[in-house]
Amino acid sequence: MITLMRETSHTTSQFAPRVTISDLSSELGLAKGTVSRALNNYADISASTKLRVKQAAEKMGYRPLSHAQAIKTGRVRSVGLVLQNFEHDGHRPFLADFLAGISNAASQEGWTMTLAMANSEEHTRDTLARLVDERKADGFILPRTYLKDARIDSLREADVPFVLYGRTEDQAGCAWYDIDMKTAFEQAVTQLTNLGHQRIAFLPGGDGFTYSKIRYQGYVSGLTMNGLSYEASLVGKASVDQGSGYENTGQLMAAAQPPTAFICAVDQAALGVYQWASERGLQIGRDISVISYDGIPEGAMMTPPLSTFAVDNQTAGARLTELLIARIRGAAPENLRELGPATFLNRGSHGPVSPAGHMCQKTTVSN
Amino acid sequence: MITLMRETSHTTSQFAPRVTISDLSSELGLAKGTVSRALNNYADISASTKLRVKQAAEKMGYRPLSHAQAIKTGRVRSVGLVLQNFEHDGHRPFLADFLAGISNAASQEGWTMTLAMANSEEHTRDTLARLVDERKADGFILPRTYLKDARIDSLREADVPFVLYGRTEDQAGCAWYDIDMKTAFEQAVTQLTNLGHQRIAFLPGGDGFTYSKIRYQGYVSGLTMNGLSYEASLVGKASVDQGSGYENTGQLMAAAQPPTAFICAVDQAALGVYQWASERGLQIGRDISVISYDGIPEGAMMTPPLSTFAVDNQTAGARLTELLIARIRGAAPENLRELGPATFLNRGSHGPVSPAGHMCQKTTVSN
DNA sequence: ATTATGACCGAAACCGGTTTCGGCAAGTTA
DNA sequence: TAACTTGCCGAAACCGGTTTCGGTCATAAT
Numbered sequence: 001m002i003t004l005m006r007e008t009s010h011t012t013s014q015f016a017p018r019v020t021i022s023d024l025s026s027e028l029g030l031a032k033g034t035v036s037r038a039l040n041n042y043a044d045i046s047a048s049t050k051l052r053v054k055q056a057a058e059k060m061g062y063r064p065l066s067h068a069q070a071i072k073t074g075r076v077r078s079v080g081l082v083l084q085n086f087e088h089d090g091h092r093p094f095l096a097d098f099l100a101g102i103s104n105a106a107s108q109e110g111w112t113m114t115l116a117m118a119n120s121e122e123h124t125r126d127t128l129a130r131l132v133d134e135r136k137a138d139g140f141i142l143p144r145t146y147l148k149d150a151r152i153d154s155l156r157e158a159d160v161p162f163v164l165y166g167r168t169e170d171q172a173g174c175a176w177y178d179i180d181m182k183t184a185f186e187q188a189v190t191q192l193t194n195l196g197h198q199r200i201a202f203l204p205g206g207d208g209f210t211y212s213k214i215r216y217q218g219y220v221s222g223l224t225m226n227g228l229s230y231e232a233s234l235v236g237k238a239s240v241d242q243g244s245g246y247e248n249t250g251q252l253m254a255a256a257q258p259p260t261a262f263i264c265a266v267d268q269a270a271l272g273v274y275q276w277a278s279e280r281g282l283q284i285g286r287d288i289s290v291i292s293y294d295g296i297p298e299g300a301m302m303t304p305p306l307s308t309f310a311v312d313n314q315t316a317g318a319r320l321t322e323l324l325i326a327r328i329r330g331a332a333p334e335n336l337r338e339l340g341p342a343t344f345l346n347r348g349s350h351g352p353v354s355p356a357g358h359m360c361q362k363t364t365v366s367n
Numbered sequence: 368m369i370t371l372m373r374e375t376s377h378t379t380s381q382f383a384p385r386v387t388i389s390d391l392s393s394e395l396g397l398a399k400g401t402v403s404r405a406l407n408n409y410a411d412i413s414a415s416t417k418l419r420v421k422q423a424a425e426k427m428g429y430r431p432l433s434h435a436q437a438i439k440t441g442r443v444r445s446v447g448l449v450l451q452n453f454e455h456d457g458h459r460p461f462l463a464d465f466l467a468g469i470s471n472a473a474s475q476e477g478w479t480m481t482l483a484m485a486n487s488e489e490h491t492r493d494t495l496a497r498l499v500d501e502r503k504a505d506g507f508i509l510p511r512t513y514l515k516d517a518r519i520d521s522l523r524e525a526d527v528p529f530v531l532y533g534r535t536e537d538q539a540g541c542a543w544y545d546i547d548m549k550t551a552f553e554q555a556v557t558q559l560t561n562l563g564h565q566r567i568a569f570l571p572g573g574d575g576f577t578y579s580k581i582r583y584q585g586y587v588s589g590l591t592m593n594g595l596s597y598e599a600s601l602v603g604k605a606s607v608d609q610g611s612g613y614e615n616t617g618q619l620m621a622a623a624q625p626p627t628a629f630i631c632a633v634d635q636a637a638l639g640v641y642q643w644a645s646e647r648g649l650q651i652g653r654d655i656s657v658i659s660y661d662g663i664p665e666g667a668m669m670t671p672p673l674s675t676f677a678v679d680n681q682t683a684g685a686r687l688t689e690l691l692i693a694r695i696r697g698a699a700p701e702n703l704r705e706l707g708p709a710t711f712l713n714r715g716s717h718g719p720v721s722p723a724g725h726m727c728q729k730t731t732v733s734n
Numbered sequence: 735a736t737t738a739t740g741a742c743c744g745a746a747a748c749c750g751g752t753t754t755c756g757g758c759a760a761g762t763t764a
Numbered sequence: 765t766a767a768c769t770t771g772c773c774g775a776a777a778c779c780g781g782t783t784t785c786g787g788t789c790a791t792a793a794t
Binding site: 020021022032033036037040042064065067068069070071072073 | 779780781782783784
Binding site for chain 2: 774779
């Protein structure tokens with residue numbers, strides 16, 4: 001009985017009384033359509049009526065229902081985001097920041113964010129398809145882009161607006177925001193060569209990801225910028241977590257002329273370098289130098305604290321939604337491409353090349 | 368020119384052709400309303416037509432537009448979530464799991480999730496109000512509940528369905544899911560007393576949070592269950608991160624009869640205990656025992672690995688959305704309250720009370 | 735003095751669904 | 765057989781907006 005009453009009252013009075021556009025029009029003595037056009041700045045409404053309507057709307061607290069407009073306009077004023085939580089989670093610590101950036105930028109424009117998570121590539125495609133089909137979002141932010149990315153293909157084909165966090169091989173029709181990782185990794189090489197290092201190893205990121213290729217290119221470019229020659233034996237295999245970082249460190253250090261410094265595509269791999277070194281009594285920053293990328297919080301708590309390039313995921317999220325909204329409003333994707341900076345956290349994990357230690361002669365160095 | 372064409376084609380052909388309910392009705396030779404009622408299982412539609420309609424809908428790939436239905440029903444089939452990212456972020460590592468749970472459970476019912484983040488209590492209220500006002504969600508999940516929670520008050524007053532992750536002081540009209548933390552902390556005390564500990568300290572969580580009170584109650588109840596008397600001097604101040612945990616550990620260990628074991632309301636505080644001990648050459652698990660709560664990933668990487676109660680935030684998110692959807696569909700909140708288990712990770716940070724060390728005589732022990 | 739031209743607004747159609755209402759045919763009851 | 769249900773469906777109103785289409789009136793052009 002009580003239950004019944006609850007249900008009833010719930011379905012009837014549900015919310016505070018809303019003011020609709022009809023309320024506004026009858027209050028103003030204008031036609032409903034006129035009010036709508038005034039609010040949407042149509043050219044055939046006089047400036048004075050526009051002002052009057054807008055003031056009344058403000059005063060009466062009128063807020064259009066986005067789903068009511070959507071039925072005619074096809075836009076729900078929402079940015080879509082499908083996260084893949086099956087990947088190596090180097091970006092997990094930044095998730096909250098990233099989401100905060102999106103959320104804030106979206107609400108700035110009166111938009112909202114609809115979020116879904118997928119646990120496989122197929123699940124991602126299905127989820128994306130469902131959200132598109134049900135028009136739950138007007139466009140999408142695609143994080144963690146691949147060189148060849150099925151999500152991009154399907155959205156491009158369906159002509160659904162999207163923006164990439166990262167780049168991809170075929171940029172046609174793609175708007176994107178990315179971090180200038182190439183410069184960052186060039187700087188990493190420069191830092192180390194300035195400290196005397198000449199055998200600088202590189203631990204790349206996950207295969208297939210665009211970020212992985214670009215960071216690698218930055219490493220290579222940094223070598224030539226500093227007059228060092230590229231050596232394939234100094235490049236490890238994909239290292240995306242502590243375990244793989246640890247293993248690949250061991251592999252590279254077993255060489256006849258082991259590296260004196262490591263550049264890691266991701267911080268998690270750097271933790272593996274730390275582990276390998278500490279197990280052998282070697283001190284990071286003195287016996288082995290490490291510079292890495294991501295800026296995970298654990299990095300600050302290591303001994304010594306990890307020198308790394310930090311990225312501001314909150315502004316990334318914010319810029320991405322601004323770009324996406326612009327894209328949805330019709331801007332050409334070619335004009336919506338942006339590179340943000342990574343900031344170097346100059347901490348203790350890199351130092352001058354160790355005089356003793358594994359370094360012997362410098363045979364491979366040109367110049 | 369190219370730009371213009373892009374824009375044009377974008378606004379016109381935008382998506383793949385959708386099949387509407389009118390397409391269905393004309394295809395079937397039925398009235399639009401009849402089709403709608405058939406799909407929604409109205410009683411005045413014959414079973415045979417229902418079947419025919421549903422099969423045709425399936426075959427033609429018909430999916431109703433939630434915002435088109437919302438205009439009449441008032442429901443957009445979306446669960447709302449406003450995260451406060453200004454709080455101490457003990458739950459940050461679990462964010463992805465939590466969101467995945469919500470997302471999966473929601474899409475199971477054909478629902479979606481609209482997410483927003485706020486950086487102050489006021490911002491949270493505003494955001495919540497806006498989402499309610501614009502009907503962006505049919506109900507809300509409120510995480511991290513306080514004993515007195517302004518969000519609950521305003522949603523209750525506005526008669527908007529919601530469900531709590533956690534409990535609150537005034538449960539009237541509240542549906543919730545929570546972890547049985549009281550039992551967990553009782554077990555923690557029992558574990559330690561079985562190992563001979565009699566001076567067991569407690570580091571509580573953040574002030575004002577319901578979880579903090581319940582975990583404290585579990586600690587107290589565990590003491591009496593095991594014949595130990597409560598001692599106010601064994602209870603520290605709020606310790607929600609490593610820093611405060613470190614400090615409060617020092618405070619408690621400075622007593623004439625220092626504790627031999629610590630129970631921490633949150634794992635982050637336990638990290639502070641580790642730090643304090645390691646700086647003094649004391650070994651966790653031997654010289655000082657620690658049992659904690661949360662199950663953060665860092666805990667497994669400590670030496671020794673942290674004994675703690677882990678909570679499955681993915682199923683928490685899933686259950687919460689199931690409860691919320693039930694609530695929105697009219698179920699009484701009193702029937703939507705659930706307690707999930709915390710699972711003890713029996714690791715190395717607790718052990719028998721140290722024979723040497725700080726322990727002296729047992730004066731305060733009754734029995 | 736007419737006529738064409740704009741500026742400005744009302745009326746109505748429309749978007750994709752849901753829900754109410756009424757009517758018809760078949761089966762029940764009187 | 766007439767009256768009454770009942771089962772089942774069509775028609776139309778409705779939800780809260782947007783957009784198209786004319787129409788009125790004042791002003792400018794002829």
